[in-house]
Amino acid sequence: MRNNSKGARVAIYTGLFLWLLIxxxxxxxxxxxxxxNNEEIYVSNPVGLPQHWLWSNYxxxxxxxxxxxxxxxxxxxxxVTILITLAVALMATFALTRLIWKQRKxxxxxxxxxxxxxxxxxxxxxYVVLSRLGxxxxxxxxIIPYSAFSLAMAILVCTGFMNEIPxxxxxxxxxxxxxxxxxxxxxxxxLMKPAVATVGIYTFLQCWNELMFANVFVDSGKFRTLPVGIxxxxxxxxxxxxxxxxxxxxxxxxxxxxxxxxxxxxxxxxIAGAVKG
Amino acid sequence: MKKEFSNKLYIAIFLLPALILFCGVxxxxxxxxxxxxxxxxxxxxxxxxxxxxxNYTELFTSDRLGFVKALVNSLLLAVLSVGLQLPLALALALALxxxxxxxxxxxxxxxxxxxxxTVVIGQLWTKxxxxxxxxxNMLLKSVxxxxxxxxxxxxxxxxxxxxLVPTLWQYVGYHMLLLYAGxxxxxxxxxxxxxxxxxxxxxxxxxxxxxxxxxxxxISVIFAVTGSLKSFDLIYVLTQGGPLNATEVPSxxxxxxLFIAKRYGIGSAIAVLLIALCFGFALLxxxxxxxxx
Numbered sequence: 001m002r003n004n005s006k007g008a009r010v011a012i013y014t015g016l017f018l019w020l021l022i023x024x025x026x027x028x029x030x031x032x033x034x035x036x037n038n039e040e041i042y043v044s045n046p047v048g049l050p051q052h053w054l055w056s057n058y059x060x061x062x063x064x065x066x067x068x069x070x071x072x073x074x075x076x077x078x079x080v081t082i083l084i085t086l087a088v089a090l091m092a093t094f095a096l097t098r099l100i101w102k103q104r105k106x107x108x109x110x111x112x113x114x115x116x117x118x119x120x121x122x123x124x125x126x127y128v129v130l131s132r133l134g135x136x137x138x139x140x141x142x143i144i145p146y147s148a149f150s151l152a153m154a155i156l157v158c159t160g161f162m163n164e165i166p167x168x169x170x171x172x173x174x175x176x177x178x179x180x181x182x183x184x185x186x187x188x189x190x191l192m193k194p195a196v197a198t199v200g201i202y203t204f205l206q207c208w209n210e211l212m213f214a215n216v217f218v219d220s221g222k223f224r225t226l227p228v229g230i231x232x233x234x235x236x237x238x239x240x241x242x243x244x245x246x247x248x249x250x251x252x253x254x255x256x257x258x259x260x261x262x263x264x265x266x267x268x269x270x271i272a273g274a275v276k277g
Numbered sequence: 278m279k280k281e282f283s284n285k286l287y288i289a290i291f292l293l294p295a296l297i298l299f300c301g302v303x304x305x306x307x308x309x310x311x312x313x314x315x316x317x318x319x320x321x322x323x324x325x326x327x328x329x330x331x332n333y334t335e336l337f338t339s340d341r342l343g344f345v346k347a348l349v350n351s352l353l354l355a356v357l358s359v360g361l362q363l364p365l366a367l368a369l370a371l372a373l374x375x376x377x378x379x380x381x382x383x384x385x386x387x388x389x390x391x392x393x394x395t396v397v398i399g400q401l402w403t404k405x406x407x408x409x410x411x412x413x414n415m416l417l418k419s420v421x422x423x424x425x426x427x428x429x430x431x432x433x434x435x436x437x438x439x440x441l442v443p444t445l446w447q448y449v450g451y452h453m454l455l456l457y458a459g460x461x462x463x464x465x466x467x468x469x470x471x472x473x474x475x476x477x478x479x480x481x482x483x484x485x486x487x488x489x490x491x492x493x494x495x496i497s498v499i500f501a502v503t504g505s506l507k508s509f510d511l512i513y514v515l516t517q518g519g520p521l522n523a524t525e526v527p528s529x530x531x532x533x534x535l536f537i538a539k540r541y542g543i544g545s546a547i548a549v550l551l552i553a554l555c556f557g558f559a560l561l562x563x564x565x566x567x568x569x570x
Contacts, residue, residue: 008478012372016383019369022446023386027393029412030401042410092295099291100283111295117303118507118555120528120548124313124541125306131321148302151295170282180287209394211510212528216536227396231514234400241404248400252393259392263385266392270451271458274496 027256034058034245041241057242058250061233066221067247070229077142077225078207082200084147089154089199090192094184096155097162098170108159114152119145123216130217141217142225146210150203153273157202160272161195162188201262201269208255226251307552314546319539332546344547347518347525354441354526355505355558362445363497366452371482373453374460384457387450395447399514402443406430430516436523440515444508452497459490495566502562503555527551 033041034057035050045051061067096108126145130136165188173183211227218224224232233247259266281287314332316325336344369387373380390398405411408428417425429439463486471481487494509528512518518525518533527547535544 012377016369016372016377019365019449020383020386023390023450026401026405026446027389029405030397033404046410046412046415088294088298091291095288095291098282099288101285101288107292111299114299114303116503116555116559117307118503118548118551120507120509120531121310121552122302122306123531123548124535124545125309126302127535128309128321144298145302148298151299155295174281180281180284184291205392209396209510211394211396211513212532216532227394227510230394230396230400234403241410244400244404248397252397255392255394256389259385259389263381263388267384267388267454270388270391270454274455274493274500 027252030245030248030252033241034249036242036245038239038241054242057246060243061246061250065229065233065236065243065247067226067229067233067250069221070224070226071250073139073223074208074226077139077146078204080139080143081146081150081207082203084143085150085154085203086196086199088147089151089158090189091184092151093155093158093162094188097159098167098183098188099180108155111152111155114149115156119149119212122149123212126213127216137218137220137223139223141223142207142210142214145213145217146203146207150199150206153202154199157198157269157272158192158195161192161198165191197265198269198272201266202273205255307549310545310548313542314549316542318541320535320541325542328542332543333550335543336546336550342530342543343522343525344527344530346522347527347530350437350524351506351508351526353437354444354508355502357441358444358448358501358505359498361441362449362501363452363494365445366449366497367456367494369449369453370456370460371486373457374463374486375478384454388454389450390447391451391454393447395510396514398443398447399511402439402446403430403515406439431520433520433523436516436520440512440524443515444511447511448501448504452501455493455497456490459493460486463489491566495562498566499559499562502558506551506554506558 029047032048032050035053035055036045037052037054040046040051092111096104096111122145127136130141135141169187169191170183173187178186209227210225211231214225214228215231218228221229230247230251234244313325315327315329317328317331318325336342369383373384377383405413406429408414408426408431411429413429414426417423427435429435467485467489468481471485476484507528508526509532512524512526512529513532516524518529527550531544531547531551534540534547
């Protein structure tokens with residue numbers, strides 16, 4: 001900034017502030033209308049802070065929209081997906097970076113195709129298989145596809161981290177009589193914590209926000225995830241905005257609150273996912 | 278050690294779960310979709326009738342189906358994303374890369390929309406665009422531009438633009454973050470050497486920073502283009518492809534063909550074309566960037 005003229009500095013800060021406001025305003029507005037009644041939203045106070053904080057909108061969204069149920073479904077699906085993705089990716093990455101065999105480079109490239117393959121192509125075949133096995137409307141109907149589509153990114157991130165673990169560690173462990181299993185579980189896996197965090201965050205957000213699979217593979221309310229639940233709530237409540245706002249806040253604020261505390265780590269996960277590719 | 282580490286049994290055990298998952302859910306379905314796309318098929322349980330490439334010819338020749346229009350819409354979104362989203366993201370990244378006061382705060386707020394579910398963003402913008410009670414029309418009325426107010430998402434002329442704005446709102450922060458990481462990775466010595474030689478800020482950006490972050494710009498362009506081709510969530514929530522197909526994209530058409538029209542063959546053909554387009558564009562963009570070097 002030092003060698004910029006004053007005018008240029010003012011212009012830069014103005015631009016940055018403007019974009020900041022554009023980013024914040026919709027979120028602020030969502031929060032405020034989640035606490036208002038229609039009269040305030042439509043007529044007397046569309047953009048100000050609520051005059052009476054109507055927390056009952058939240059109770060309505062929870063009760064009539066079953067938002068609580070969808071919230072837990074989403075959390076469960078995301079957690080299991082993360083665990084499966086991590087276990088499978090760590091094992092595969094170990095084979096791709098540590099074990100010695102000829103086609104490992106080629107196979108790594110093969111897995112990286114997963115970064116470009118759109119989920120669209122799996123919809124019909126998976127729908128057919130799930131219908132045939134009677135697995136539609138189960139948690140597995142989402143967990144398996146989500147894990148598979150998270151795999152390429154997870155292997156990519158794990159490869160980067162695993163390559164940084166010095167090979168001498170394996171060798172000295174080997175001399176001490178550690179087996180391949182021992183090296184994997186006692187040496188490599190404990191050192192992969194940063195990769196685990198990165199993959200976990202990234203996978204969580206993918207699952208938490210996914211709409212297309214969730215919409216098609218599950219149509220029973222029992223297993224419905226949050227994005228689909230909210231979409232349907234919207235269909236039921238077209239006239240009363242408050243409860244919709246409350247549902248939107250409940251679906252997004254947990255992630256945003258975590259983001260406030262882990263912003264650097266979350267940003268790094270996205271950078272690792274893209275730039276190392 | 279070497280012997281243990283090249284034991285075929287271990288290699289197989291460690292790889293098998295990933296291979297099964299990856300091939301079962303991503304690779305085999307490509308083949309299956311390509312196969313289904315050759316049939317006239319009403320879905321699981323119904324009989325398949327082989328019709329060769331007729332689904333593909335129908336996609337490209339039938340006006341009623343609107344696939345060409347959907348494809349043009351998604352390409353338009355891709356062009357606008359690259360033309361509007363990336364320059365804005367780049368400008369923000371370059372500004373933030375210069376040790377600005379409040380750098381972390383700006384960065385974190387700009388990236389925030391990426392973390393909000395697209396369904397939430399879609400719903401929120403539906404409210405913003407609401408013809409009678411949305412803030413956009415209220416704002417226009419309050420500044421005396423009553424004539425500009427309209428049903429943004431319901432008007433054939435504005436719907437595609439109205440869909441693009443929330444897309445930009447959501448993803449500028451993502452591209453900004455990637456580019457910012459690139460800008461920050463430019464070695465300080467390089468910058469300082471150029472400044473000592475009397476380069477202005479603009480010149481440093483143009484001759485030092487931009488060439489240095491070119492690989493990241495390439496990734497951003499690929500993401501923006503393939504993302505537009507695949508776009509589904511936001512359009513599904515905002516307009517479902519309407520009004521009168523004004524915002525139809527291949528994904529919304531595909532879902533409609535599959536689950537409303539029950540035409541699984543043609544839906545699969547759209548999926549196959551999408552994957553071909555995504556790979557095609559990714560390779561094309563990489564080639565263009567390589568050509569430039």
